[in-house]
Amino acid sequence: MRLVTTLAALLALAACSKPAPPAASGNVAAETPSEGAAPPALSAAQKKTLLAELPAAYQNADLDSGQAKFAICKTCHNVARGAGSMTGPDLYGVFGRKAGTSPGFAYSDGLSALGITWDAASLDKWITNPHAMVPGTKMTYIGMSDAKDRTDVIAYLKTVTSPPPAS
Numbered sequence: 001m002r003l004v005t006t007l008a009a010l011l012a013l014a015a016c017s018k019p020a021p022p023a024a025s026g027n028v029a030a031e032t033p034s035e036g037a038a039p040p041a042l043s044a045a046q047k048k049t050l051l052a053e054l055p056a057a058y059q060n061a062d063l064d065s066g067q068a069k070f071a072i073c074k075t076c077h078n079v080a081r082g083a084g085s086m087t088g089p090d091l092y093g094v095f096g097r098k099a100g101t102s103p104g105f106a107y108s109d110g111l112s113a114l115g116i117t118w119d120a121a122s123l124d125k126w127i128t129n130p131h132a133m134v135p136g137t138k139m140t141y142i143g144m145s146d147a148k149d150r151t152d153v154i155a156y157l158k159t160v161t162s163p164p165p166a167s
Contacts (some may be wrong), residue, residue: 012165018036042164053095054120058155066156069149073141078118079160088139091161094118110134 042050051059076088084090089102096119100112111134116122126133127150129143144150 022101026039042159046165050063050157050162053162054158058106058120061152061155063152063156063159065149066152066154068144069144069153070156073153076141079157079161089156093163094123095120095159108134108136108138110136111138120154120158123157124150127153 005076026098035104047063051061073088076086078086078090079092080086081092082090083092085102085105089105091102093100096117099114099118099122100107114134118126127144130139130141131143144153
């Protein structure tokens with residue numbers, strides 16, 4: 001019994017010795033975003049630069065609507081650099097990545113063999129109906145039928161899953 005009490009006391013003390021949050025510590029280096037942390041907010045100019053890399057239809061998308069529509073996706077996907085996979089793969093860096101290759105995620109055979117590189121057009125097709133694109137996919141999402149909603153989501157994804165451009 002004494003051993004259990006001693007271990008419990010040590011665990012309680014260890015829990016109390018957590019470092020202070022970065023803002024309270026005064027350590028500026030600790031306040032910079034790390035892997036998996038939410039990226040710093042992009043300026044309007046940076047967002048415009050990223051959107052300019054997409055086809056014209058995406059360049060005037062409603063990013064707030066895209067963020068709102070993406071809320072359902074966040075239950076399975078991370079978008080922050082280094083955040084890692086959840087039920088679905090981490091989406092950071094998805095534009096320009098070969099389908100089925102996000103590190104640390106076990107894809108279905110169909111998605112692994114798809115042989116495409118993710119861009120706005122392929123993401124649009126995927127988000128429309130993942131099961132039509134890859135029969136047998138593990139993704140349980142049934143799709144998004146509204147084209148404007150998909151445009152907004154894809155534009156939003158571009159701004160949150162891509163490295164920030166120079167200002």
